[in-house]
Amino acid sequence: MDPTVIEERLREAFPGADVRLRDLTGTRDHWGCTVISKAFEGLGLVRRHQAVYACLNDLMAGDSAPIHALQLNTLTPSEAQKEA
Template identity: 45%
Template sequence: MAMDGEEIERRIKAALPDAEVIMVDLAGDGDHWGARVTSAAFAGKSRVQQHKLVYAAIGPTVGGDLHALALQTFLPA
């Protein structure tokens, strides 16, 4: 079963409470998601480290319940 976008957002916000998360269903199938995540927690971290923080928040479901996630990370303006 595919992972719901609201569940992905909930997990990200649980790990990064200040995060602003915008979810987009890229294929309309609930299985391929795009996420734009903005958080101060990304300060001083490389893009890879930022993405690892988000993937850790989502958990081991990437590749299983969550087939694909196109991730963009940003620092607050």
């Protein structure tokens, strides 16, 4: 899977977001993904992950989907600043 497709989807769903992808296995189907967005303010972890999955669902559904695994780290800008 071309990572730019994932990045574009996430940036469209979360305007102004900082999106970082890591190919976890070298096979381009298992991704580590960090999304830093103001849209996550006031949302719990489950709701944040649901929002990310919603915009990538068609890339993850079914046995032949191009994304087989997605490890998420979803942060607000202030949370990201604290982790830095």
